Amino acid sequence: MVYAVVRAGGRQEKVEVGTVVVLDRIKASEDGTIQLTPVLLVDGDTVTTDAKKLAKVTVTAEVLGDLRGPKVVIQKFKNKTGYKKRQGFRADLTRVKITGIK
Incomplete structure (x- = not known):
C-alpha cells in the first residue's frame, strides 16, 4: 500500500x-494538473x-473543478451598548483527484 502525506493550503x-x-483554491496549469509537495x-x-x-x-493531481x-x-x-456586527465568509476551494505518486 503506497500513500503520501502532502502539504496543500496550509494543511496536510x-x-x-x-x-x-478538496483543497484551498489552487491555480492549475493549462492541462489541468498540479504538483503537490510530499511531507x-x-x-x-x-x-x-x-x-x-x-x-x-x-505527487501529481488532476483538477476536477472549483467550488x-x-x-x-x-x-x-x-450587551447594553447597541453594538452588533454581522459578517459572512465562503472559502474558495478546488476539488482534485490524485493521479500518481512516483
Missing part, C-alpha cells in the same frame, strides 16, 4: 492514487521522511 492531507481531495511517503513497510529523498518524489465552501456567519454582539 493523506492521499493515495485515486483519492479525491511523508509510505511504501509498504518503508517510511520516508528525509527531505532529500522526498525531493525526488512527485465554494459553506457559508460561515460571523456575528459579534456586546
Whole structure:
C-alpha cells in the first residue's frame, strides 16, 4: 500500500492514487494538473521522511473543478451598548483527484 502525506493550503492531507481531495483554491496549469509537495511517503513497510529523498518524489493531481465552501456567519454582539456586527465568509476551494505518486 503506497500513500503520501502532502502539504496543500496550509494543511496536510493523506492521499493515495485515486483519492479525491478538496483543497484551498489552487491555480492549475493549462492541462489541468498540479504538483503537490510530499511531507511523508509510505511504501509498504518503508517510511520516508528525509527531505532529500522526498525531493525526488512527485505527487501529481488532476483538477476536477472549483467550488465554494459553506457559508460561515460571523456575528459579534456586546450587551447594553447597541453594538452588533454581522459578517459572512465562503472559502474558495478546488476539488482534485490524485493521479500518481512516483
